Amino acid sequence: MVGVAKKRLDWLLVQIGVGSRREVKALIRAGRVRVNSEVVKDSAFAVLPGQDRVTVDGELLEYQEFYYLMLNKPAGYLTATKDLYAPTVMDLLPEYWRKRKVAPVGRLDKDTEGLLIFTNDGQLAHRLLSPRRRVAKTYFLRVDREVTPADLQALAAGVVLDDGYRTLPAEVELLKPGNEPELELTIYEGKFHQVKRMLQAVGKNVIYLQRRAMAGVELDPRLKPGENRELTAGEIECLQRSGEESPN
Ligand code: URA
Numbered sequence: 001m002v003g004v005a006k007k008r009l010d011w012l013l014v015q016i017g018v019g020s021r022r023e024v025k026a027l028i029r030a031g032r033v034r035v036n037s038e039v040v041k042d043s044a045f046a047v048l049p050g051q052d053r054v055t056v057d058g059e060l061l062e063y064q065e066f067y068y069l070m071l072n073k074p075a076g077y078l079t080a081t082k083d084l085y086a087p088t089v090m091d092l093l094p095e096y097w098r099k100r101k102v103a104p105v106g107r108l109d110k111d112t113e114g115l116l117i118f119t120n121d122g123q124l125a126h127r128l129l130s131p132r133r134r135v136a137k138t139y140f141l142r143v144d145r146e147v148t149p150a151d152l153q154a155l156a157a158g159v160v161l162d163d164g165y166r167t168l169p170a171e172v173e174l175l176k177p178g179n180e181p182e183l184e185l186t187i188y189e190g191k192f193h194q195v196k197r198m199l200q201a202v203g204k205n206v207i208y209l210q211r212r213a214m215a216g217v218e219l220d221p222r223l224k225p226g227e228n229r230e231l232t233a234g235e236i237e238c239l240q241r242s243g244e245e246s247p248n
Contacts, residue, residue, distance in 0.1 A: 004051060009035065010043040012054065016061050017099035032057050066121040067100050068236050070217065073116045074225035079107040089116060092226050105129065106190060106214075114140075114211035115219035117231070117239070127243035128215055134168070134188040135242050138213040139195050140175075143204035147174055147181045151202040155185065159201035165191065167198055180207065215242035 007015075013024035013033070025043045027033055033040055034055045035047055047054060049063045073079070073089055080088045081103060089104055102118040105125045119125055128135050155172045168188050176182040185195060196206045212219050216238035223229060231239070 004048050006046040007049055008043065009033065009040060009045040009047050009054070012047055012049055012063065013056070013061070015049075015065075015100075016063055017096065018056060018061070027056060034058075066119060066124075067097070067102055068117065068119045068121065068231040068239065069097065069102065069228050070220065070223070070231060070235075071116045071118060071228040072219060072223040072225050073108055073113055073211075075111045075113050078110050079104050079116065086110065093118070093228060097228070108211060109193065109196075109209070112209045112211065113225060114209075115214055115217070116211070117214060117217065118228075124239060124243050128239060129190065131189055133243060135190075135215045136186055136188055136213070137190065137211060137215075138184060138186045140182065140184055140208075140210045140212050141195060141199070141206050142180055142182050142208040143199055144180065144207050145204055146179060147177070147183065147202075147204065151204070154202055155198060159198050161191065161194075161197045161201055167191075167194070170198075184212070186213075215239050 009028060010021060010024050013019070013027070014021055018024050018027070028043050029041055031039050031041055035045065036053050049065070054061045071089060071092060073092070076087065077092060078086045078088045081090050082088060090098060093102070097118070101120045103120070103125070105117045105119060105128055108114065108116055127133055152172050152174060156170055158167045158169055160166050170188070171186040173184045174181060175184055185198070187194060187198075191197070195209060199206050217231065217235045220229060
């Protein structure tokens with residue numbers, strides 16, 4: 001069969017989320033795992049993922065290589081897989097997903113809300129984060145003082161951050177003027193605290209920040225903060241396309 005590599009039986013069971021390497025080895029040794037109806041007691045037995053019929057205690061396992069989901073991140077959670085002191089976005093995912101080893105693609109600050117994509121497709125995640133790909137990220141933000149047309153022009157053209165870096169051209173729209181104006185900002189890079197520092201460069205403090213879209217995938221407005229869902233096939237395609245694009 002072209003394109004499908006054989007894998008160890010214990011690897012497959014760990015990937016599917018049946019348990020840890022040690023747990024699945026014990027299940028296999030106990031004769032609870034069958035491949036194409038035959039009991040297999042050898043953890044190293046070679047299987048074709050997605051083609052061989054693998055059951056545990058008679059239950060058929062569905063193999064999927066990659067998983068993609070979106071989370072509506074609430075404020076108060078760190079984008080990290082582990083932290084000793086603060087809750088992390090991994091705490092918001094059910095065990096089902098944690099077992100499948102999905103990880104966040106990029107970071108949102110602890111106080112930032114909105115779209116966070118998770119996947120176990122490390123190569124795609126890497127491509128989406130590569131500065132060369134210039135993947136679009138759209139934010140909704142509220143700032144603490146009036147925004148002028150000159151500020152908008154500066155943000156769109158590129159501003160100089162506190163470390164001397166000049167940002168790439170961005171798209172900016174004033175959604176609501178006034179004392180606490182609301183903006184939508186699309187950027188094509190991801191420097192540390194970029195949106196907050198861009199606004200600082202024009203003399204404003206961000207008082208609310210939410211990511212609304214990334215790589216052509218929009219935050220599902222039906223997701224309440226803390227909720228997640230799997231991406232649709234169309235959304236996964238958007239990610240893959242964004243990951244392929246090269247600016248040159
Ligand atoms: N820019 C920021 O300043 N913070 C975020 O969380 C994301 C982008």
